[in-house]
Amino acid sequence: MPAYEDLVLGNLGRMASRSALVDASFASPRLLWVGETFEEWLGRSEPGAAPGSAWADRALDEVTGGLSYALREIVAEALAGGEPVRTPCARVAGGVAYTTEMVGLPMAGRSGGLVLLCLAGRTTRTNLLKTLFRSTRQGMAAITTVRDGAGAVTDFRILSLNDAAAAMMRTTVERAQWRRLSTFLPAATVAPMLARLSAALSGDKRHYETSYTRADGSLLHLRVEIAAIGDLLGVTLTDIGDLKAREASARLLFEHNPVPMWLSGEDGAVLAVNDAATGHYGFPREDFLHLSAGDLVAPGAGGPSQRHRRRDGSVIDVEVFSGPIPFEGVSATLNACVDVTEQRRAERRIAHMAHHDALTGLPNRVLFHDRLAEAVAAEVPVGLLCLDLDHFKLVNDTLGHPAGDALLRQVAERLRACLTADGLVARLGGDEFAILHRAERPALLALADRIIAALCRPFALDGQDVTVGVSIGLAHAPEHGRDPDGLLRKADTALYAAKADGRRTRRLFEPAMDAALQGRRSLERDLRAAMAAEALEVHYQPLVDARSLAVTGCEALLRWRHPERGFVSPADFIPVAEETGLIAPLGEWVLARACREAAAWPRPVRIAVNLSPAQFRTPDLVGTVARALAESGLDPVRLELEITEQVMLEESAANIAVLHRLRGLGVRIAIDDFGTGYASLSYLRAFPFDKIKIDRSFTAALGHEAAALAVVQAVIGLGASLGITTVAEGVETEAQLSVLRRSGCDEVQGFLFSRPVPAADLRALVAASAGPWMAAAA
Structure with missing residues (x-):
């Protein structure tokens, strides 16, 4: 009895030559039988072998040229669906794409396995080079050399070109083919063009940018890339007019931008600088171009917030913003500098004002409290003095507030002079001052005595001598605790006792003072109630x-x-x-x-x-x-x-x-x-x-x-x-x-x-x- 596959193939008639039978029962499908035409389509691997025998009983994976992928997909799709599959298969040879309609018919084999009958239909041929020529917006041309009797290159002849290249030259493919290149170039550009093409023949520079004015007056910017094989040149032309326009706009924006800018190379050297930068930093353009970005940076600054030096040596606060940018064919960094000197000064002034007294320049209550908390946390002996000027209001009332302000400034200076580097004096408000001094009790009391002596000396105000005194209350840590607010209260209580003692004196806090103060506060509460x-x-x-x-x-x-x-x-x-x-x-x-x-x-x-x-x-x-x-x-x-x-x-x-x-x-x-x-x-x-x-x-x-x-x-x-x-x-x-x-x-x-x-x-x-x-x- 003939095999089932033999009966099927025997009934295909003329189609048998264009058919192949695939055994899909294996993990890797194999060819059982291949017709002569189908074998040619696959490509003969053994010259001289009988037709159809070269691929019999071979795995599909051995098929070359990418056809194995297409055949395996047909087998998988047909067997998975149990229905015939029609799909195109392509192979490439000699720059030509051969596309064949392929039909896959799934069948049951005589041994119970899965079999697929593949029938190759009509094949079409496509020139890949021509397709590529037509599919790109780049101009592409093949040219050959024209030499004189001595062998010197005198011109180049166009052998082939695509529509994009013809359009760049404002002509057609039919008119340009076989003509000399010089007939399409302006006279001024012929010699440079011929020189570059001739250099490419010897392996020199293979790409460059150029511009020329066409016959209709339009300006063409091109990037030219050349590949040479003997006297034959393949030329690719890219219209970079849009790129040049963008570069021109960018350059215009760069040159005339009011923000100081410069371009630096990978080594940090300045490649270009705008007028705003030369004016702001004070360097002539030629000098600026000899700088590196690091030459501008003052020590001790980095990151976006920096300090820069100008030519005159002055230092400015700046914020620098940088980003990569191409520049004349190389990688560069665009640096934009924003001068924030005045902003930083304003911020420093605001910060100073938030923590200092505007009249005397001394630390205020907020900063003093912070420093007191830090000193207490350090667990070292520290003294706190609360001061109140005696009869200060009398100066304001008799001589006026300007004189009172002048007195407060002089008091601040005398207090500074009484202190060592370990001391801090602050103005808490009005005629109230406070002093923080890291010292033991004897040194603290001696400081209070010096202050009383210093502030009891006459002050010169508006041409006359004015005498005021000072009352001082003292508290000492750790003797009186380590709570900043508690120390302030105790020093203030001692100050109240000093004023009650007749002023121009100092009192160190004693526990009994708290009782006296509480008694006074109780008396005040009762007095308010009695009035009500x-x-x-x-x-x-x-x-x-x-x-x-x-x-x-x-x-x-x-x-x-x-x-x-x-x-x-x-x-x-x-x-x-x-x-x-x-x-x-x-x-x-x-x-x-x-x-x-x-x-x-x-x-x-x-x-x-x-x-x-x-x-x-x-x-x-x-x-x-x-x-x-x-x-x-x-x-x-x-x-x-x-x-x-x-x-x-x-x-x-x-x-x-x-x-x-x-x-x-x-x-x-x-x-x-x-x-x-x-x-x-x-x-x-x-x-x-x-x-x-x-x-x-x-x-x-x-x-x-x-x-x-x-x-x-x-x-x-x-x-x-x-x-x-x-x-x-x-x-x-x-x-x-x-x-x-x-x-x-x-x-x-x-x-x-x-x-x-x-x-x-x-x-x-x-x-x-x-x-x-x-x-x-x-």
Whole structure:
């Protein structure tokens, strides 16, 4: 019996020659039988062998020229789908592509295996070179040399070219083929072109760029690449006009860019530089081109943020941005420089301002706290001094704020001079300074003493010497702890104690100071509560005529009856009120209450009310007095306002103007505690007071100190000569009263006649023409 495959092949007739039978039962398919034409298509591998025998029983992997890949794909696809497959198969030989329609028919073999019948159909032939010529936008041409009788190259003839090359020469393929190359080139470019092509024949430069003007006037930029085989040249032409246009635009942007730019090569040498860079750095172009990028960099900088040196040696802060870029056929780096010198200066100024005092240039509270925390963390002995100038406000008020600022600057300089390299001085605000000094306690105390001595020396301000002092509070770590905020609080507590001790001194923190400070704060809280509840009282102490002992007036005095403390001395709570700013509303309340009380008295005697210096710093003192008079209905001539010397010292011109306006309301003005200041007589020249009150310290010394009697008699005599009423405070004995009467004093006041009493008790005294003390005084 014939084999099944033999029967199939026997029925193919003429197609048998174009067929092949593949056994697919193996992991690697094998050819069982190959027809003669199919074998030619595969390519004979054994010359002289019988037709069809060269490929019988051979694996498909042995097929060359890439056909094995195509045949294996046909076998796999046909067997996987169980249906015939039609697909083209191509092979290349001699620059020609042979493409054959291939059909694969899957069958069952006689041994039960898988068999595929491959039938090769019509084959088409394609010239690959011509296809490549036509498929590219590059110009391609094959040219040969034209030589003279001596063998010298005189021209080149075009053998073949594509449409792109013809278009570049503004001609057609038919017109250009077989013609000499020189007939298409402008006369000026013939010689250079022939020279380059001739050099390529000997293996010299095989590519270059060129430009020439075509017959129609258009400019053509070309990149020319040449391959030589004997006298035959293959030339590839690439139109780089767009590239040149982009390069021209880039060069224009580079040259005229306001940002300094330069191009550097792989070795760092400057290849090109724009005008902005030469102008900004101060180098002539020729000098700049001899630099390397590293020559501009100042030491200690790198990365995008750098410091560069200019030709004059000045250093600028810059940010440099770099990126790769081709330049004239080589790899280069484009560097753009942005000058950020002013920006950096502004940033440094802002950073400095954030951590330094604008007036003195000293570190501020924020920076000082940071340095204090660092020193404490280092676990070394460190001292903290809190300083407050004594009577600084007086300088501001008398000489003006510019003088106060000048004083603060001089203070800062003296403090710097007192410190060593281990010390740090800061201005915390106003006239408050702080010092950080790494030292043991003895050295810390010695530093405080030097500072007190230095700041007690006169300061020259506006042509005059001004003397201020300083109070210093000290805390020491680790003795007083290592918490920065805690140390600041303790130094501030010690400062408060130093000021309470009379100023111009220093105090080292002691635990007892905390209790005193807490007591003061408790007193302040209670005082605020008492004001809110109107739990304060106004008591009144009579003023009497020194001769008749008749009541001529009463002084309103603030008293505080605390539910737990009992009566709190004014000497305790008035300083607290002054330091906390409560004295102004307290004074206004006393004024209004005293005016209402006096308006209801049975006799029209005068009422005296003290005005604090703080009330003169309120914007509407005159209006406050006018309202108190209007609301109470009190006759203004019955109101006496008592001021201290401090009012004359603070803002003297402005305060004197206020005193004149108060006088304009019809009230009387008295100066209290006269004789205790160093310039009291000048006050009498500055303002015509209605009354002088002699301080109780002089009254108490009468009969014991001759100097006290001299002062009292001098003040009484001065008042009499100026027409000013004199009042002696603190009269407690008959002897004192007798001396004052002989000296000519007008009025007296003191415990001899009456202590300050509540309003209800005073009314009975005012109602009588003479008080109950008259019998004792007679």
